[in-house]
Amino acid sequence: MSVLKRLGTPVFYVEGVPTDLNRDNWRLDVDGLVAGPRSFRFAELEAMPIATVDARLTSVSGWSVRAAWQGIRFSDFLAHARPRAAATDVLFSSHGGYTTSVPLADLGYEKVLVCYKAADEFLEPEYGGPVRMFIPQLWGYKSIKGLVRMTFNDHAVPGYWEQRGYTEHAAVEPGVTLDINSKRRRQIAGGEVSEF
Numbered sequence: 001m002s003v004l005k006r007l008g009t010p011v012f013y014v015e016g017v018p019t020d021l022n023r024d025n026w027r028l029d030v031d032g033l034v035a036g037p038r039s040f041r042f043a044e045l046e047a048m049p050i051a052t053v054d055a056r057l058t059s060v061s062g063w064s065v066r067a068a069w070q071g072i073r074f075s076d077f078l079a080h081a082r083p084r085a086a087a088t089d090v091l092f093s094s095h096g097g098y099t100t101s102v103p104l105a106d107l108g109y110e111k112v113l114v115c116y117k118a119a120d121e122f123l124e125p126e127y128g129g130p131v132r133m134f135i136p137q138l139w140g141y142k143s144i145k146g147l148v149r150m151t152f153n154d155h156a157v158p159g160y161w162e163q164r165g166y167t168e169h170a171a172v173e174p175g176v177t178l179d180i181n182s183k184r185r186r187q188i189a190g191g192e193v194s195e196f
Contacts, residue, residue, distance in 0.1 A: 015096025032152035035082035065180040071115035093149035100159035
């Protein structure tokens, strides 16, 4: 059981938690404005240097959870993805069809991960396993779960929530959130939540 489950972190999966996706059959397709399309298996991801980021995932629905997230720094993953100079945005797609687009400028933040563990434990499907994005300075709907495709583009493509009125930039806004770790409501200033 992962630390996220032990803490009682809410589970929200628009397309339903995938029951047929696991580390053995997972594949990440990378295409669009890249030197050449390619696919990655889970073992290839595990062979890359792993980074640990102690940070919070903050949901627009009013909660925030701190964990030691682990995976490949997106800035390091770019050496394998090999985007072309014209690429400005990445459209991420999930196993169930959920999509969201994030500018490369936001993905260059040092804490952004292609994430597959939390506190040395593999992520369960309900928390995005086998692989998800972790983008702590943006609302959680940008940290796509069940990641299976990255498409590099020269423009933003409105994703599932953006088509329904959520902001494209998704910067965490000031307000009050429930800290899942302490079970207390806390004030946040906006941007990456680091106040507590």
